[in-house]
Each structure stands twice: as C-alpha cells, then as structure tokens.
Amino acid sequence: MSDGTFDDAFVDDLDRLFRWRRDVRRFSREPLESHLLPEILEAAELSPSVGNSQPWRWVEVQTKAAREAVRDSFVRCNAEALDGYTGERAQLYSSLKLAGLDDAPVHLAVFCEPDVDQGHGLGRHTVPETLEYSVVTAITTLWLAARARGVGIGWVSILEPNEVAAALAVPPTWKLVGYLCIGYPERENDVPELERVGWQSRTDSEKRHLIR
Template identity: 40%
Template sequence: MAEHSGRADHAFPPPQREGLYRAIHERRDVRAQFLPDPVPPEVLARLLDAAHHAPSVGFMQPWDFLVIDSREVRRRVHRLFLRENERGAQQFSAERQQAYRRLKLEGILESPLNLCITCDRSRGDGPVLGRTSIVDTDLFSTCLAVQNLWLAARAEGIGVGWVSILDQQELATILDLPEQVYPLAYLCLGYVSEFLQQPELARSGWRQRLPLTELVHGNGWRQALADEALHEALQEVARPCQP
C-alpha cells in the first residue's frame, strides 16, 4: 500500500486548482461590459447554491437573495444611485472629481439581472455560537456568500458588479425589507463582452494593486518575516500580478 504523504492527499488535481486560482485572479467588478443576454435559470440556480454554501459563524446562514428583474424596481434603484453618486463625487478634490465622473460605477439598467444579498441580523436562536464577542460576524459571513457567488459567476462566464454607492436605508425601503434585514450587497449580473485584463480602477489610474510583500508581516505589526523562504515565495507569486 502506498504511503500517504499527508500533504497532497486532499488537494484538487492540478487542472481544478488552476481553475480556482484563475477565477480568483480574473474576477472583475463589471460595470460597462454587460450584454443583454439573459442568465439561464439553471446557471443562476448554481450561483445561488454556491453562495448558500459559504461558511457562516455559528452556521447561522444569515443571507437571503432577492432576484430583481423588474425594470421599475431597477429604475428606482438607479435614481437612488445617481443621487448618491453625485454626493460622492463632491467629496473629492476638483481634480479628483473630474476623474471620478469619467468612471462608470454601475450597470443597474444595462445588466439583464440585479441581485440583492441581504443579512438577517436576527437569524439564529438566542445567542449565536461564535457571535457572542463580535456581533458583526453575521455581516462578515454574508460577505463570504457574495464572494462565493462572484467566483462561481466568473467560472460560468458571468460578470458581477457590486453597486456600493447607495443609501442602504432607502434601498431597504425600495425592496420592502423587514427592519432586521440589511441590504448588504446590491449586484448586477450578466454575460459580458469581455473580462478586463486589469481591474477597472487600476486601468483608469485611480488606484493600483498594493505589493503583497508589503502587506505580510511576521509575529507583530510591521515585523519582518522570520521565514526567508516564504518572503521569496511571496515575491515569486506576486510577479504575474504586476501591471
């Protein structure tokens, strides 16, 4: 009987690993590349199932999914975005405002489908295991559901754009959410003409990806890594990510 190494027995085969890392590195926040083609129900079901299999603290599963195909609802959300986007622009310097206004920051009406992932802050019976010290773990858990959906969407060739420039209270009113349900992520979904080589904000010069080697610390903040081999490995994996 072959001896198990304890290192690779549970690893995915190389093509599957490569597919996962490809989805991570090629995932994009899509705003301007949406096509009108509808998302097939079976594909959307797979994406929602992937989101529902996200980890959650205390297994509370605080998420719900609002599938929004109503043009009227989307128009109301879009009007809310336009107002909040103008408010957002005014918070930057005059020069930065010009760059800001050139950016397209949503695809609410262009995408064939919108999806709101919510967090029910009352979910769970009594105290939730693991949430007794950090009450926001329900929000953190819902973010993991968003990420699951986003990576699955990339694997399916579906673009996703997160619209964060919204007043959450007014969005909750538009979507008729109960008081304890928070609209955590408003997403635009659809097939796209392309996935950009770089994130939109990096390509436009708004911000660039920070070097990974500057973000990994040793046993305390800003302490050097004791493992020189890890430092070299970090430099090696970071090279393909450089613009």
Template identity: 40%
Template sequence: MDLYEAIKRRRDIRSTFKSNPIPDDVLARILMAGHLAPSVGFSQPWNFIVIRDIDVRKKILEEVLRQREEFAKRLDEDRRKIFEKIKIEGILDTPLNIAVTCDPSRFGPNVLGRHTMPETCEYSSVLAVGNMWLAARAEGIGMGWVSFMEKETVKTILKIPHDVKLIAYLCLGYVTHFPEVPELEEKGWNSRLPISELVFLNQWGSKVEEKFKKVLDSTKL
C-alpha cells in the same frame, strides 16, 4: 475554470455588460454557491432577492445617481475628472440584479461563535457574495457590486424588514469581455499594492523575513 484562475480573473464589472438573459440553471448555480458559503455558527443569515423588474431597478438607479453626485462634490478637480470617466453601476444594463441581506435573528439569539464578535453575522453574508462572484466568473458572467446608495432607502424600495441588514447590491450579466486589469486601475484611480507591504510577522508592523518577502513578491496566480 481553475479556482486560482477564477480569483485572478474576477472583476468588478460595470461597463461591458450585454443584455443576454441568464439561464435559470446558471443563476441557480450562482445562488447555490452563495448558499454554500461558511457562516458563523452555521447560521446561514443570508437571503437573496433576485430583481428583474425594470421599474424597481429604476428606483434603485435614481438613488445611486443621487449618491454619485454627492460623492463627486467631495473630490478635488483632478480626482473628479478621473471619476467622471468611471461607470459605477450596470443596474439597467443587466438582465437582473441581486440584493444580498443578513438576518441577525436567524437561529438566534445565542448563535455559536457570535457572542464576542456579532459582526461575523454580516461577514458571513459577505462570504456568500464572494462565493457568488467566483461562481459567476467561472460561468462567464460579470458581476458588479454597487455601493453608491443609502441602505435604508434601498431597503424601503425592496421592502426589506427593518431588522434585516442590506449587505450587497449586485448587477449580473454576460459581458463583451473581462478587462485584463481592474477598471479602477485601468482608469488611473488606484493601483494594486505589493503584497509584501501588507503581510506582517507575529505582530502589527513587523516585517516578514527577506526570503519570504521575495517569495511573496514573485508569486503569480
């Protein structure tokens, strides 16, 4: 799949998963794509925990559903009605889950490029997730990022060391179809902003030239 096509058609999948297993070679390519991500000081701070065990995933799901209920309580009635229609995870609907972590101590303490921006360690693991997401889409596999969880609770379940950070919890599986638009847009939760409203020139808040604004707003991948 062309890179721009993968970017355009990547989706956060939660509700169209199939139970078909993911072949080891396909999973290995997705993990390798993550491992090839750029990282600050070439620190490669990530680890990938492949989670197949149903009992472990059930424990994760319990935490996710608990947090879903807590979030729903904060919403007004109209938003709650929309939220009730949105599935937020595919933890048991997929053949496997992957937890992505960040180890700040790897090649430390003096990691090149990190002394003024230590958060770039976590950004590096996020870049690995981005690579995996595009690789999964190119393989015809859906991926969903589950964020309704208290990180320390999940770290305990997965026996992640105290000093290692949980960055992402992902659900991967083949799908019946990839939605044409993001599910949250489809369900009316939000819509995509015009890119010209998000690009500034030289400093915060300064609009780009009108000519370039028209190019931005007309650009299609």
C-alpha cells in the same frame, strides 16, 4: 474530484479564476441562461458562516419600480460622492463607470438577517459583525462561481441602504450588504477596471503581510 482532493491542474485553474474575477460594470443586455442564477446561488449557499447561521438573504430585483428606485438612489449618491472630490480626481471620478444598473439583466440585493435563529448565537457574542462578514463570504463565493461560468458580477455600494430596503419592502431589521449587477460581461479582463483607468492600482502585497 469526487473524493475531495484536487489535482494540480485544478489548482492552476482556480488560481486563474482568482486572477480573472473582475468587478464588472459593462454588461451585455442578453438575458442569463435560466440555469445559471440558481446554480451560482446554490454554490453561494455552501459558504462559511458564523455558527453555521447562513444569515444571507437574496432578493432578486425584477420590478421596474424597484429598479428605478435603486437607480435613483445611485444617481443621487454618485453625485454626492463626486462633490467630495476636487480637481483632477473629480474629473477622473466623473469619468468612472461605477454601476452596471442599466444593462445587467439580473439585479440581486443581498441582505443580512440579524435575528437569525440558526447558529444559536455561536461565535457572535464577541464579534457581532461576524453575521455580516458571513454574508460577504457568500457574495465572494457567488462572485467566483459566476465568473467560472462566464457570468460577471458588479458590486454597487454607492446607494442609500435604507432607500434600497424600502424599495424592496424587506423586513425592517434586514441590513443591506451588497447590491449586485449580474450578467454576461462585455469583455473579460485580468486587470481591474479602476487600475486600467488610473484610479487605483493593485499595490505591493508584502506591505499587507505582517509577522509578529
């Protein structure tokens, strides 16, 4: 509603959005309708940030060379990660699909600008990490805004951040926070893929809620 209040139907829909947001690794190769990426980026720009610093920087990765460099980094890091597991876990790991890099039509590298003037340092003297936390809030908004429009996002962290930064020739101080594959999902699901394949289920939320 335009006055800033939200009715019960909206709240129910929002809860449904939270339940159906997924990390997507299996994408259709269909290009995104052109209005969608600008729209979801605009929504993400409304995210909270320490001191209102807005330290997120979005880099759309389009060139073949840059995408290949990112893919190479993923392949190498994924092989190294597999080496860290043994037995059944290793078998299960090697069966996981952990990135949609080959199919997702849009790749977005999200960086934190640590030397941002905006915000005048407010709030980050005590907890400097709040700048990076702010970028994560923006990614979360992006994720939900995308899902509400039928667009899937998959977060790829099995990458060497320095290799990604070099491939994209960003300023040396920028820190990679997330590499996102974006596109139409092959299918929707209300259960995380890692739960469906037996890697890790959601657990009892009460154990994570303490009262002191």
